[in-house]
Amino acid sequence: MSGAETIVFEDVSKFYGEVLGVNRINLTIAPGITSLVGPNGSGKTTLMNLMTGLIQPTGGRISVTGISTGEPERLFRKVGYCGQFDSFPKGLTGYEFIYSYLLVHGETKKEAEAGTWKALERVDLVGAAHRKVEGYSKGMRQRARLAQSIAHEPEVMILDEPLNGLDPMARAETIRLFRELARDGLHLIISSHILHEVDQMSDRVVLINNGYIIAEGQVSGVRDEMEEHPIQYLIVCDRPSLLAARVFAEDSVVEARLTDDRGGLFVKTRNLDSFSLLLNRVVLEENLTIESVTPVDDDLNAVYHYLIGAGGGGQA
Amino acid sequence: MSSAVEAAAAGAERVRAPWRLWRRQAAAILRLEVKKNFWGKRAILMYLLAAFPVAIFFALTQFDKRAAADISQNWGEAKVIFANIFEGLVLRTVVFFGSAWIFMNLFRGEIVDKSLHYYFLAPLRREVLVAGKYLSGLVASGVLFGLSTAGSLFFLYMARGYRASIDDLVGGPGGGEVLAYLGITVMGCLGYGAFFLVIGLFFRNPIIPALVAWGWEWINFLLPPVLKKLSVIHYLHSLMPVPVYEGPFALVAEPTPVWIAAPGMLLTVAAVLVAAGYRIRRLEIRYGGD
Numbered sequence: 126m127s128g129a130e131t132i133v134f135e136d137v138s139k140f141y142g143e144v145l146g147v148n149r150i151n152l153t154i155a156p157g158i159t160s161l162v163g164p165n166g167s168g169k170t171t172l173m174n175l176m177t178g179l180i181q182p183t184g185g186r187i188s189v190t191g192i193s194t195g196e197p198e199r200l201f202r203k204v205g206y207c208g209q210f211d212s213f214p215k216g217l218t219g220y221e222f223i224y225s226y227l228l229v230h231g232e233t234k235k236e237a238e239a240g241t242w243k244a245l246e247r248v249d250l251v252g253a254a255h256r257k258v259e260g261y262s263k264g265m266r267q268r269a270r271l272a273q274s275i276a277h278e279p280e281v282m283i284l285d286e287p288l289n290g291l292d293p294m295a296r297a298e299t300i301r302l303f304r305e306l307a308r309d310g311l312h313l314i315i316s317s318h319i320l321h322e323v324d325q326m327s328d329r330v331v332l333i334n335n336g337y338i339i340a341e342g343q344v345s346g347v348r349d350e351m352e353e354h355p356i357q358y359l360i361v362c363d364r365p366s367l368l369a370a371r372v373f374a375e376d377s378v379v380e381a382r383l384t385d386d387r388g389g390l391f392v393k394t395r396n397l398d399s400f401s402l403l404l405n406r407v408v409l410e411e412n413l414t415i416e417s418v419t420p421v422d423d424d425l426n427a428v429y430h431y432l433i434g435a436g437g438g439g440q441a
Numbered sequence: 442m443s444s445a446v447e448a449a450a451a452g453a454e455r456v457r458a459p460w461r462l463w464r465r466q467a468a469a470i471l472r473l474e475v476k477k478n479f480w481g482k483r484a485i486l487m488y489l490l491a492a493f494p495v496a497i498f499f500a501l502t503q504f505d506k507r508a509a510a511d512i513s514q515n516w517g518e519a520k521v522i523f524a525n526i527f528e529g530l531v532l533r534t535v536v537f538f539g540s541a542w543i544f545m546n547l548f549r550g551e552i553v554d555k556s557l558h559y560y561f562l563a564p565l566r567r568e569v570l571v572a573g574k575y576l577s578g579l580v581a582s583g584v585l586f587g588l589s590t591a592g593s594l595f596f597l598y599m600a601r602g603y604r605a606s607i608d609d610l611v612g613g614p615g616g617g618e619v620l621a622y623l624g625i626t627v628m629g630c631l632g633y634g635a636f637f638l639v640i641g642l643f644f645r646n647p648i649i650p651a652l653v654a655w656g657w658e659w660i661n662f663l664l665p666p667v668l669k670k671l672s673v674i675h676y677l678h679s680l681m682p683v684p685v686y687e688g689p690f691a692l693v694a695e696p697t698p699v700w701i702a703a704p705g706m707l708l709t710v711a712a713v714l715v716a717a718g719y720r721i722r723r724l725e726i727r728y729g730g731d
């Protein structure tokens with residue numbers, strides 16, 4: 126180990142032919158749980174594949190716990206990777222999938238067997254252990270991959286959108302598992318494009334967009350900034366102008382604007398709770414019929430724009 | 442705590458005795474790959490190819506009474522004809538295309554199926570992966586095409602009759618010849634296998650290079666001796682127990698003696714596998730854009 130750093134990127138770029146994957150990344154990921162957040166195509170998977178040596182940088186150097194990513198034979202003693210690849214070797218059961226993987230590590234049959242059951246237990250797949258992976262649901266396949274990445278008890282786990290395809294129960298379970306692993310001293314790097322989840326899981330976030338790191342820091346900082354950031358909703362109802370009049374009187378509402386077809390209302394609010402109370406009141410008092418309430422810009426791009434605009438401590 | 446001590450001990454062992462680790466890892470790969478090679482969806486073509494010469498000899502000797510009688514009466518000539526068919530059908534067709542199919546798919550097939558990352562996520566020297574996969578291809582091709590050769594010989598000897606066959610196999614030169622045919626078949630798998638494993642790693646569409654190689658191997662008899670040596674068939678040809686006539690236009694080269702042909706081929710195989718190891722260290726997992 127070279128110091129306390131888990132993963133160090135030094136001036137790393139990756140181009141897929143002409144296409145930019147990531148550009149001039151200088152990043153040090155400290156121990157603990159770190160989330161890598163960015164919209165689709167921002168370069169999360171590229172960064173993770175670089176960390177695990179599945180692809181080679183066009184320029185720059187990467188090391189994980191002091192090991193160069195060009196040495197898989199040493200790297201994967203310390204690192205487990207749960208990637209986004211949803212494909213498996215043909216014809217294996219969940220059990221064989223993990224067991225064979227541990228044999229390829231060089232473990233003896235006895236060690237591999239014990240390790241396999243332990244990993245399957247952790248992701249709650251023991252019941253389906255002897256079924257073919259091809260027959261698994263998306264969430265079960267996700268869990269099988271998760272089991273593969275922890276089976277050899279690595280020090281660093283790299284997880285590419287590990288909550289994808291999981292139902293709410295499994296999500297909560299998995300987040301708990303991550304916390305547990307972190308408490309046992311593992312370092313986790315988790316990618317996601319859902320900030321809300323990240324908030325529950327991690328100590329630190331790295332925001333990536335279009336192949337550049339745009340911000341990194343403590344989750345609480347990012348969360349505070351998000352709380353200040355007003356959220357916009359689209360409300361479709363039978364009398365939007367009446368609703369607009371009522372809504373304007375409310376403190377927490379920053380802006381209210383009729384849609385072009387005048388069939389709905391855009392509302393920007395800083396305080397969701399008081400806004401919902403108001404909405405309920407209007408519905409009761411005015412007998413208003415609400416068709417739908419949808420968040421409009423609650424996506425990452427909006428948050429990024431906000432963060433970049435506010436000078437969110439980026440380094441790019 | 443004790444597990445940390447164990448892990449440290451295991452780590453130390455890995456450094457001191459890497460061979461032991463590599464052997465275990467190669468065995469694990471072999472186990473997975475052999476299963477895939479024999480039972481995977483791509484295996485069907487291999488079975489068809491292997492059955493082909495056996496079916497021909499079966500039909501020739503069981504249904505064509507005249508041919509069967511001919512074999513038994515002109516045994517010496519029958520052996521020469523067999524040698525020719527063996528070289529043309531078994532070596533140049535079944536072993537060539539069968540090995541092409543099996544060995545090119547060792548890596549290409551995994552890229553198509555998007556499953557290569559399974560191995561790339563393990564603490565595995567990529568060279569060990571090449572070795573394990575190559576061995577698995579050898580097991581599959583050696584066993585199947587060996588059986589193909591054995592089956593063809595079986596029907597040849599059936600036509601000769603039981604007593605005379607035993608005399609030839611035990612008392613005569615037959616036993617040595619059978620072993621030589623089997624050996625040549627395995628050597629063919631060895632040579633073509635190494636070649637196609639590398640082709641599968643370097644080319645996105647390996648069909649063209651495979652056909653070029655096939656053409657090269659066919660015109661080999663026309664080539665001057667120096668170029669002849671740049672082929673697999675030349676060495677296999679040199680090892681044939683019964684001389685095979687190459688036609689009136691052949692440039693006859695001294696057959697390479699066995700003690701050079703066999704180790705020479707093994708050395709070539711080793712060199713080719715080193716190239717594969719070099720290549721695979723730089724191979725990226727990029728299923729999408731591939």
Ligand SMILES: Nc1ncnc2c1ncn2[C@@H]1O[C@H](COP(=O)(O)OP(=O)(O)OP(=O)(O)O)[C@@H](O)[C@H]1O
Nearest residue numbers: 141144146164165166167168169170171727729730
């Ligand atoms: N194999 C490839 N060939 C060409 N371009 C690629 C390849 N892989 C990724 N890219 C490009 O690199 C950029 C980053 O992609 P990447 O997969 O890293 O994004 P991501 O953040 O993981 O997205 P997602 O949330 O969809 O998983 C994208 O523009 C993508 O089109």
Ligand SMILES: [Mg+2]
Nearest residue numbers: 169170209285
């Ligand atoms: Mg991705």
